[in-house]
Amino acid sequence: MSSHEPKIGNALADAAQKRTTAPDVHDHDHDEHEHTFDRWEAARIVFVGLAAIAVWFRLWEPFATVSVIGVAGVLVGGWPIFREAAENIFAQRMTMELSMSIALIAAAAIGEFFTALIITLFVLIAEVLEGMTVTRGRTAIRDLLDFLPRSATVRRGGSIAEVDASELVVDDAILVNPGGRVPVDGVVLSGHSFLDQSRITGESMPVEATAGAPVYAGSINQSGALEIRAERLGRDTSYGKIIEAVEQSERSRAPVQRLADQLAGYLVYFALAAAVVTWLMTRDMRSTISVIIVAGACGIAAGTPLAILGAIGRAARLGAIIKGGLYLETLGRVDTVVVDKTGTLTFGRPEVQHVFPVEGIKPEEVLEAAATAEIRSEHPLGQAIVTYAKAQGLTIAEPDHFDYTPGRGIAATLANAMLLVGNRALMTDHHVDVPASLTERLVAASEVYVARNGQLLGAIAVADTVRPEARAAVDALAALGLRTILLTGDSQPVAKNVADHLGIAEYEADLLPEDKHRKVAALVAAGRIVSMLGDGINDAPALTAASVGVAMGSGTDVARESADMVLLGNDLSRFVDTLVIARRTRNIIWFNFGGTIVVDVIGVVLASLGLLNPLAAAFIHVASEMAFILNSARLLPPIDRQRPATHPPVALLEH
Numbered sequence: 001m002s003s004h005e006p007k008i009g010n011a012l013a014d015a016a017q018k019r020t021t022a023p024d025v026h027d028h029d030h031d032e033h034e035h036t037f038d039r040w041e042a043a044r045i046v047f048v049g050l051a052a053i054a055v056w057f058r059l060w061e062p063f064a065t066v067s068v069i070g071v072a073g074v075l076v077g078g079w080p081i082f083r084e085a086a087e088n089i090f091a092q093r094m095t096m097e098l099s100m101s102i103a104l105i106a107a108a109a110i111g112e113f114f115t116a117l118i119i120t121l122f123v124l125i126a127e128v129l130e131g132m133t134v135t136r137g138r139t140a141i142r143d144l145l146d147f148l149p150r151s152a153t154v155r156r157g158g159s160i161a162e163v164d165a166s167e168l169v170v171d172d173a174i175l176v177n178p179g180g181r182v183p184v185d186g187v188v189l190s191g192h193s194f195l196d197q198s199r200i201t202g203e204s205m206p207v208e209a210t211a212g213a214p215v216y217a218g219s220i221n222q223s224g225a226l227e228i229r230a231e232r233l234g235r236d237t238s239y240g241k242i243i244e245a246v247e248q249s250e251r252s253r254a255p256v257q258r259l260a261d262q263l264a265g266y267l268v269y270f271a272l273a274a275a276v277v278t279w280l281m282t283r284d285m286r287s288t289i290s291v292i293i294v295a296g297a298c299g300i301a302a303g304t305p306l307a308i309l310g311a312i313g314r315a316a317r318l319g320a321i322i323k324g325g326l327y328l329e330t331l332g333r334v335d336t337v338v339v340d341k342t343g344t345l346t347f348g349r350p351e352v353q354h355v356f357p358v359e360g361i362k363p364e365e366v367l368e369a370a371a372t373a374e375i376r377s378e379h380p381l382g383q384a385i386v387t388y389a390k391a392q393g394l395t396i397a398e399p400d401h402f403d404y405t406p407g408r409g410i411a412a413t414l415a416n417a418m419l420l421v422g423n424r425a426l427m428t429d430h431h432v433d434v435p436a437s438l439t440e441r442l443v444a445a446s447e448v449y450v451a452r453n454g455q456l457l458g459a460i461a462v463a464d465t466v467r468p469e470a471r472a473a474v475d476a477l478a479a480l481g482l483r484t485i486l487l488t489g490d491s492q493p494v495a496k497n498v499a500d501h502l503g504i505a506e507y508e509a510d511l512l513p514e515d516k517h518r519k520v521a522a523l524v525a526a527g528r529i530v531s532m533l534g535d536g537i538n539d540a541p542a543l544t545a546a547s548v549g550v551a552m553g554s555g556t557d558v559a560r561e562s563a564d565m566v567l568l569g570n571d572l573s574r575f576v577d578t579l580v581i582a583r584r585t586r587n588i589i590w591f592n593f594g595g596t597i598v599v600d601v602i603g604v605v606l607a608s609l610g611l612l613n614p615l616a617a618a619f620i621h622v623a624s625e626m627a628f629i630l631n632s633a634r635l636l637p638p639i640d641r642q643r644p645a646t647h648p649p650v651a652l653l654e655h
């Protein structure tokens with residue numbers, strides 16, 4: 001009956017607080033409190049049931065005009081409804097409790113105590129069922145919170161100790177046994193094993209972990225013992241971010257949720273107005289009561305937040321962190337997908353293919369100059385050059401100063417030399433001429449020119465590999481009827497090569513970060529709902545301009561912060577999966593809106609014509625609401641079989 005949505009919020013707030021203050025103390029009081037509450041609820045239902053039987057058989061009727069048991073039953077059974085109705089009047093909100101109270105009082109007033117009691121019974125039972133469904137949603141979240149281990153085995157100063165997870169610090173050496181769960185983000189110090197990271201990246205294949213490999217909190221160690229060094233703890237881990245996103249989505253109400261509450265309010269007004277008309281036309285109190293009772297709206301009031309929570313939780317399981325219900329909603333309406341190339345369609349791990357020096361320069365000179373400028377670079381191209389130079393056995397000097405222009409490249413100084421490494425635009429900026437004959441040699445490779453003191457030294461051909469899963473993802477986007485556009489800072493031939501390879505019809509190359517931003521903003525201004533996927537610093541402005549900006553997980557922090565959604569793995573097909581979830585959520589919510597209106601209108605019409613008695617009306621109300629809430633509940637992630645045994649399964653039914 002009532003909107004249960006605030007209860008979800010409380011649970012999350014509770015859980016969030018537990019996590020920040022004492023992450024590993026399990027809150028049993030809370031469960032117990034709810035447990036006793038439940039007993040009262042059960043007692044109330046039994047009492048109302050017995051009262052209904054007594055009234056039906058006229059067991060004890062000391063007065064001719066009023067049924068004592070009937071009055072008592074309605075007062076006791078209806079108490080939660082009356083109380084909420086009173087609260088709603090004070091808050092000046094139109095809710096079902098209010099109309100239900102009116103109907104109950106009216107039924108009692110005309111001596112229909114049996115009817116009033118059965119309606120009360122329906123309402124109370126529906127409340128319990130609804131509460132159980134919402135609890136399932138809450139459990140799904142608590143599940144997430146409970147998943148990190150509460151204690152860890154640490155090696156400190158030569159001895160090994162079991163410590164509470166809250167006492168871990170960065171750089172601790174943590175031992176994880178086979179079958180154990182990784183408590184922090186970090187790197188493997190020693191050992192060899194396979195890790196199930198499906199919780200964090202959605203990737204179901206176990207990944208191999210050897211010394212130096214990154215590990216993530218929330219992954220399960222499958223085979224060998226591992227020793228890992230902690231790098232990020234608690235809230236800062238990828239897993240912590242997942243939880244935070246789900247919590248945040250709870251706090252920020254999606255616009256569709258507001259719409260649901262409004263619609264629920266209108267339906268109550270509609271039912272009350274129809275009741276007045278019915279009374280005036282027919283003077284039939286039973287029909288009038290039926291009209292008030294038949295219209296239910298909790299299917300949308302409680303079902304909408306439940307659907308959003310379920311969808312965000314489900315997406316989180318895939319490794320897609322949506323930073324709020326608003327973005328989930330927008331994602332369901334996206335019609336245009338803009339992608340960058342590096343890191344999104346390609347691995348973002350390019351390799352040097354060839355070095356082309358100009359006449360009179362040795363290849364090593366080109367490489368050495370480039371590697372010096374790039375040694376501190378975060379850009380994949382820079383890292384490729386440094387790796388290659390090291391593999392060639394070159395010694396790389398530290399530049400005295402370096403300056404990175406996103407979308408162009410790097411200018412660095414070393415002793416008296418001024419080094420430039422970047423694309424044609426960067427060279428033009430510094431009045432360095434690049435002959436076309438050199439450019440022609442860079443077939444389908446990124447343009448990296450190298451100059452020293454205004455003198456071109458040569459070019460380095462660097463090429464990236466297209467992700468195998470990108471093709472299927474691009475096809476899937478097309479199948480969903482989406483327009484896909486590739487925007488890249490890379491050169492025209494590279495862009496064309498990748499676009500052709502993946503079957504992307506629209507692409508633009510040689511774009512600066514501000515160009516990408518402008519293109520995305522123009523699409524949005526033209527009324528398109530745009531999702532932009534990117535990973536680099538050069539994508540950050542465009543991410544903020546998009547309706548839903550999506551950062552790829554392995555990308556830069558800047559991108560992750562600018563984004564409305566983060567894909568923890570770098571798999572584009574997870575984005576497609578998330579889009580499908582978002583669309584499904586939207587469909588379910590709108591189906592519930594439409595369904596509720598249809599059922600309520602038909603019900604009210606039938607009731608006003610005298611075709612529904614109050615009991616049938618109450619049944620329709622409760623049954624239709626439950627149907628719509630269960631429809632929303634389909635979005636909840638499946639109950640996790642791998643969760644630790646801190647919650648026995650029966651706890652599910654107790655709340």
Ligand SMILES: Nc1ncnc2c1ncn2[C@@H]1O[C@H](COP(=O)(O)OP(=O)(O)OP(=O)(O)O)[C@@H](O)[C@H]1O
Pocket residue numbers: 340341342343374377379381382405406407408409410421422423424446447448487488489490491511512513536538
């Ligand atoms: N650190 C760098 N070293 C050398 N060249 C660079 C560097 N940064 C940028 N460039 C040049 O500028 C171009 C554009 O770079 P930018 O980072 O905008 O895009 P990208 O990584 O090539 O592709 P995408 O836009 O798809 O991510 C690169 O292709 C390269 O030619």
Ligand SMILES: [Zn+2]
Pocket residue numbers: 001002096296297298299621625
């Ligand atoms: Zn209801």
